[in-house]
Amino acid sequence: MKTSLHRTLRFKIALFIIILLLVTASIFSLLTIQTMNRYIFDEVLKRAESLSKSTAALAPYSMLSGDLLGIDNIVSKVKEANSDVEYVAVTDVHGKILAHTDITRRGSLLEPSREDTPKEDGDGSGMSEVRSATDNYFELTAPIVFKNKPLGSVIIGVNKSVLQHARAETRRRIEAGLAIVIFLGIGCIIVLSSLVTRPIKELSRGVRELRQGRRAKLRIYSHDELGGLTEGFNEMTDLISKQQESLSASAQDLEEAYVSTVKVLSAAIDARDPYTLGHSTRVSKLSLKIGEMLGFSHTELEELEIASLFHDVGKLKTPDYVLLKEGPLNPLEHSEMSDHAEQGAAILSRAKSLHKYIPAVRHHHEWFNGEGYPDGLRGNDIPLHAAIIAVADAFDAMTSTRTYKKPRSCEEALRELNRYSGKQFSPRVVEVFHQVIESHPSLAEHFANKS
Numbered sequence: 001m002k003t004s005l006h007r008t009l010r011f012k013i014a015l016f017i018i019i020l021l022l023v024t025a026s027i028f029s030l031l032t033i034q035t036m037n038r039y040i041f042d043e044v045l046k047r048a049e050s051l052s053k054s055t056a057a058l059a060p061y062s063m064l065s066g067d068l069l070g071i072d073n074i075v076s077k078v079k080e081a082n083s084d085v086e087y088v089a090v091t092d093v094h095g096k097i098l099a100h101t102d103i104t105r106r107g108s109l110l111e112p113s114r115e116d117t118p119k120e121d122g123d124g125s126g127m128s129e130v131r132s133a134t135d136n137y138f139e140l141t142a143p144i145v146f147k148n149k150p151l152g153s154v155i156i157g158v159n160k161s162v163l164q165h166a167r168a169e170t171r172r173r174i175e176a177g178l179a180i181v182i183f184l185g186i187g188c189i190i191v192l193s194s195l196v197t198r199p200i201k202e203l204s205r206g207v208r209e210l211r212q213g214r215r216a217k218l219r220i221y222s223h224d225e226l227g228g229l230t231e232g233f234n235e236m237t238d239l240i241s242k243q244q245e246s247l248s249a250s251a252q253d254l255e256e257a258y259v260s261t262v263k264v265l266s267a268a269i270d271a272r273d274p275y276t277l278g279h280s281t282r283v284s285k286l287s288l289k290i291g292e293m294l295g296f297s298h299t300e301l302e303e304l305e306i307a308s309l310f311h312d313v314g315k316l317k318t319p320d321y322v323l324l325k326e327g328p329l330n331p332l333e334h335s336e337m338s339d340h341a342e343q344g345a346a347i348l349s350r351a352k353s354l355h356k357y358i359p360a361v362r363h364h365h366e367w368f369n370g371e372g373y374p375d376g377l378r379g380n381d382i383p384l385h386a387a388i389i390a391v392a393d394a395f396d397a398m399t400s401t402r403t404y405k406k407p408r409s410c411e412e413a414l415r416e417l418n419r420y421s422g423k424q425f426s427p428r429v430v431e432v433f434h435q436v437i438e439s440h441p442s443l444a445e446h447f448a449n450k451s
Contacts, residue, residue, distance in 0.1 A: 037167050041167075044158070044336070048138075048158045050351060051082065055075070055141065055156070059152075059154060060075050063092075063098070075100065084161070087157045110155070138158055139336070140158070142156075180232045216372060237439075284392075286433075287302055293432045304388065317432045363386035366387075392433075399413050
């Protein structure tokens with residue numbers, strides 16, 4: 001009787017724990033799949049939003065100048081660089097299509113689509129999600145605005161096949177992992193129900209931490225079936241973590257794509273004026289040498305290099321009559337030229353991942369004595385990267401040819417930096433720059449012989 005009661009009790013305990021495990025696993029599976037589906041969709045949507053915003057940021061100059069070929073080039077490059085983009089279109093304020101990757105659509109009016117509830121973007125740009133009748137793709141629209149004046153819209157259609165494939169693959173793996181966990185759990189509970197308490201408590205802790213967004217590494221108490229159940233749970237969390245890392249890598253690829261775009265824009269800015277061709281690249285090289293001399297880490301040097309390439313990107317919005325003027329600027333023109341620091345910061349602010357470069361771009365014309373622009377920072381309040389770029393920028397400008405002045409020699413430029421050390425430039429950076437020139441004679445020779 002006792003044995004029968006013992007067996008019955010073990011059966012009840014096993015049955016109760018099995019039911020509890022099944023319910024817990026089912027809830028966990030549902031929550032995990034829902035969470036991962038939403039995460040994948042958000043990442044795809046963020047990528048599509050970033051593409052539409054970056055395209056909207058590039059389009060105004062070509063639209064204002066009537067350069068339809070330039071707009072065509074922009075939309076074509078966006079589609080070619082992104083395999084899941086179905087089409088890209090640019091319209092004017094009246095809905096007339098100025099550029100479309102489907103050339104048969106150019107010049108026609110934008111056809112109305114069935115719209116979902118508008119999705120307000122965090123920066124107030126009024127981004128909307130539009131779904132097609134066949135549900136094979138979704139559209140995102142970004143307004144094109146120049147100096148608070150609407151010029152039109154950018155419409156990007158994104159194929160849903162990539163999103164659907166990622167969701168299906170994630171669901172399959174999660175369900176397969178959970179099936180393994182449940183199978184091992186049932187076997188272990190039936191054979192050793194008396195030893196189930198500790199592993200179940202450990203699993204419950206892992207589920208709780210995963211639901212809270214924390215990665216759970218469970219302790220394995222034995223090397224039998226129960227240990228296999230716990231190990232399977234750990235493998236599943238590793239799989240989820242790897243998938244999250246993969247999505248993060250996709251976001252990093254998107255950032256690199258945006259950085260590459262702005263690098264091209266920086267080169268284009270230099271090319272607008274033949275006397276500044278290669279300027280941003282030279283400033284970047286000089287800044288890196290200063291950063292190396294200051295003992296910057298690899299990550300800091302990478303950020304300094306990119307910030308240096310970005311430092312004049314705001315000149316995208318500087319009028320040609322100012323940028324290309326042959327001779328000194330008058331006060332009004334100088335004011336327009338000075339705006340490029342703030343305009344560059346505004347361009348970088350469109351992507352959250354590029355915010356770290358904004359201080360260097362915005363403040364590379366601040367003076368050490370507080371008489372610079374745009375914010376009148378002084379001394380150590382000026383970001384170090386900005387202070388470095390200021391010295392490199394000034395040195396390259398002084399040793400470059402202009403229509404209204406001859407280039408200075410390397411020695412003359414160094415004397416001028418010394419003259420304004422503590423006034424315009426950081427004394428520390430000027431001192432280190434002298435060390436850079438002394439340590440790299442070929443660098444000084446290069447600037448002495450550049451055209």
